[in-house]
Amino acid sequence: MLKHKRGVENVILFQSKFIEADNKYFIFFDDETSNYFYEGLNCIGIQKNFARFFQLNKVVKEINTRHNKVIVHSHNYLMSFFLFFKTDIFTVHDGLYYLSSERNHKYKNLFKLIEMYVYTRSKKVHFISKYAKSKALYNQKLQKEIIIYNTTPLESKDYVEKNLVFSKDKINLFTVRSIEERARIDLLIELAQRNKNTINIYVAGKGPLLEYYESKIELLGLENISMLGYIDDKLLMNYYKKCDMVILLAEFGEGFGLPIIEGYLYNKKVIASNICAIPEVIINKKYLFENNIHSLENKIYEASKDDSNQFSRYYFNTFSLNAIGSKYMNLYNEIFNNFND
Incomplete structure (x- = not known):
């Protein structure tokens, strides 16, 4: 623990x-x-x-x-x-x-x-x-x-304001993953490469491939994707609250999708891979994408124009x-x- x-x-x-x-x-x-x-x-x-x-x-x-x-x-x-x-x-x-x-x-x-x-x-x-x-x-x-x-136990924890500054001119995406192959960090890196001027990506979590992806990002000179490693609950809640959108990618082994409901707790739009248990948990299938760069990009820009705001209500009715x-x-x-x- x-x-x-x-x-x-x-x-x-x-x-x-x-x-x-x-x-x-x-x-x-x-x-x-x-x-x-x-x-x-x-x-x-x-x-x-x-x-x-x-x-x-x-x-x-x-x-x-x-x-x-x-x-x-x-x-x-x-x-x-x-x-x-x-x-x-x-x-x-x-x-x-x-x-x-x-x-x-x-x-x-x-x-x-x-x-x-x-x-x-x-x-x-x-x-x-x-x-x-x-x-x-x-x-x-x-x-x-x-x-x-x-x-999620985050619901019962006290929120403490942290000094996080996100760009107002970009779409700020946040995800929490175990940093391994099935989390498709490679697709997030490709997304960062193709959208340097419009998207910032923040990835929280640790795992066996953390150093590998950190090195790859440095080698590519990408400044719009950050591997945060492990972050404590107070900082985690700040990222959820202040990001524009939560994203969840998976290739297999996603029996639930905890970041989805944690995003909803903070009334954030969540887009996610159309795979495993994710379609069962997500509020609407219009927020699902296929695991390729074109589907992912289209869904991000489509969701960014969506003015829906019923996500926290869905969380408290279903997953609280x-x-x-x-x-x-x-x-x-x-x-x-x-x-x-």
């Missing part, structure tokens, strides 16, 4: 807010052993080594012994696979086999077996979108699935902490009640 990978961790954080329990734990694999308290969560880091799954079971057993009723809510296929205890709720962001197939991983067939096994050992399987469910190796006969969309939180509370209460049966 302290590293703020701003993906699964943020989902876990807001899920934890909706469960009525005195003791909540976040268990994760890390580079070193750690133990700390963060926003109501007892965070336990298990060092990634050959013994990590034995340590995982030891930690969960100790927690289970310490407390009368324990819900195991997992987001990690391997954790659930090697855990001696059954998983009460398993959240699917993107299917393990689906992701490994898209990346042509050498162990994809092994991951296929792991994924199917985890679903059978989970009391409830939670999908973050209909698309995520469609790409999972989930057997409909299990009849224990539920779909609950994501929300209140709207999503009530569904999680019902889910957790259902699991708790089963303990009493």
